Amino acid sequence: MSGRSRRDDWRRLDEGDVRVRPGRGTRPRSKRRPEHADARAAMVVGVDRGRWTCALDGDPSREVVAMRARELGRTPIVVGDLVDLVGDTSGRPDTLARVVRVADRSSxxxxxxxxxxxxxxxxxxxxxxxxxxxxxxxxxxxxxxxxxxxxxxxxxxxxxxxxxxxxxxxxxxxxxxxxxxxxxxxxxxxxxxxxxxxxxxxxxxxxxxxxxxxxxxxxxxxxxxxxxxxxxxxxxxxxxxxxxxxxxxxxxxxxxxxxxxTPGIRSFGLAHVEPDDIVAAFGEFVEAAEECPPGCGHRGPPEDPDCMLDVVTADGEATAVRLASLRRLLASRAGLDDYQEG
Structure with a gap:
């Protein structure tokens, strides 16, 4: 066949006649994750450099060392977490299971x-x-x-x-x-x-x-x-x-x-805590706190002159004592306490 004939044949082809092999990075990834129906429940009892020691079924005599499964990404796993394991859960030396699920935390x-x-x-x-x-x-x-x-x-x-x-x-x-x-x-x-x-x-x-x-x-x-x-x-x-x-x-x-x-703590910061988070632990003040102006720190005058928590103390001395305790905790959260590094 002459070169011209081959060129004519190529011109008659369309995209349906040509099989294009997709590159490695162009294949669509499925969002479906393995169900791992055979996973075993465990509690994390120790963490060391990317390896988690787990008590299988909460039994301290059945410890398994595990790694985090790829599908979990960078999901944090700490001591006390309840997890599901797959792979080698025998606990024998030099074996490694995989953590595939982390349960919702109760605290x-x-x-x-x-x-x-x-x-x-x-x-x-x-x-x-x-x-x-x-x-x-x-x-x-x-x-x-x-x-x-x-x-x-x-x-x-x-x-x-x-x-x-x-x-x-x-x-x-x-x-x-x-x-x-x-x-x-x-x-x-x-x-x-x-x-x-x-x-x-x-x-x-x-x-x-x-x-x-x-x-x-x-x-x-x-x-x-x-x-x-x-x-x-x-x-x-x-x-x-x-x-x-x-x-x-x-x-x-x-x-x-x-x-x-837990390790001996040299610092215990509370940057993640908001004042309303602390008030929530004192049920008798929650409703009044909702009436406070926006941004109120609930610490009372002079910092928060319009704080509505003072209104509740009219009910009796016991409530006033509780308010004093609440505001002591709020002062601690604000860094106005006798806290020192240990």
Whole structure:
């Protein structure tokens, strides 16, 4: 066939006669995701450099190491998250499962690095209680830190519990009295006694422990979970504890339940919290807060002269005391407290 004849044949072809193979990046991607009907439920109990240790079916004796599935993208996964796993869930050495789903969280403990940092960090998910560990001496207690933890608990859906340690060194009466109007459960421990009251409150629940370094948090964990083998930090000569816990870890309690030991916190920022989030924890003031002018911080005169929360206090002294407590938490959120880095 002559060259001219071949050219004539090509001219008679149209796009329907030519098969064009699409390039690798031009094929449409399906939005459908695998159903993973055979996935196994688990709870995240530890995180380490892109690997998650999970308790299969919530059983602490059946630990599985997993990676995040590609379809989850950068979905954050933290200790306490309830997840679904596929792949090798045998838990044998050198095996790796995949996290394909993360369940909706019932509660979240969040903090920011400081009060100006817009990036919030999720510390623990799905905990029922936040145990705020504060020593009565060595190092001395800081009500600012306690207030900030209360704000984080109220806004994150956790029930706060105040645990005062080292009562053999100082009386708890004054500090406990400062929170008597908040209906806040208070547990008192000492070095020479077993923490039976705290152990009873933790039983069959998921609880997170938070506190400055040196307050005795790791000592409590080692007593509550004999096999925890958590390091105990000594308190330095300047009254600041040395950090011993590096990452949060969930530890199973002998009588059922979990205790999440969090790292000793040097800063507890509340940049992610709005004033109305705190007011929501004080039901008697919610309706009045809705009548406040826009942008009201609910702190009263002179900062918020038209705040309507003062109207509610006409009902009695108890309400006035509750309002004082609420505004103390609001001041903590605003950075106007005795909070210091631990």
């Amino acid at each position: 979240v403990l969040r903090r920011t690095a400081d009060d100006t940092d817009p990036y919030e960090r999720v510390v623990v998910a799905n905990a029922e209680q936040l145990i705020i560990v504060c020593s009565l001496a060595d190092p001395p207690p800081r009500t600012g830190f306690i207030d900030r933890c209360l704000v984080a608990a109220y806004t994150g859906g956790l029930k706060p519990v105040l645990c005062l340690t080292k009562s053999d060194l100082a009386s708890p009466d004054e500090l406990a009295g400062a929170y008597a109007d908040l209906d806040l459960p208070i547990v008192i421990t000492r070095h020479d006694e077993e923490p039976d009251a705290l152990r009873k409150r933790l039983a069959r629940r998921v609880s997170a422990l938070v506190g400055h370094s040196g307050v005795g948090k790791s000592t409590l964990v080692n007593r509550l979970v004999p096999d925890a083998d958590r390091a105990i930090g000594a308190v330095s000569a300047i009254g600041k504890g040395r950090h011993t816990s590096v990452t949060a870890v969930a530890l199973p309690l002998p009588g059922g339940g979990w205790v999440v030991d």
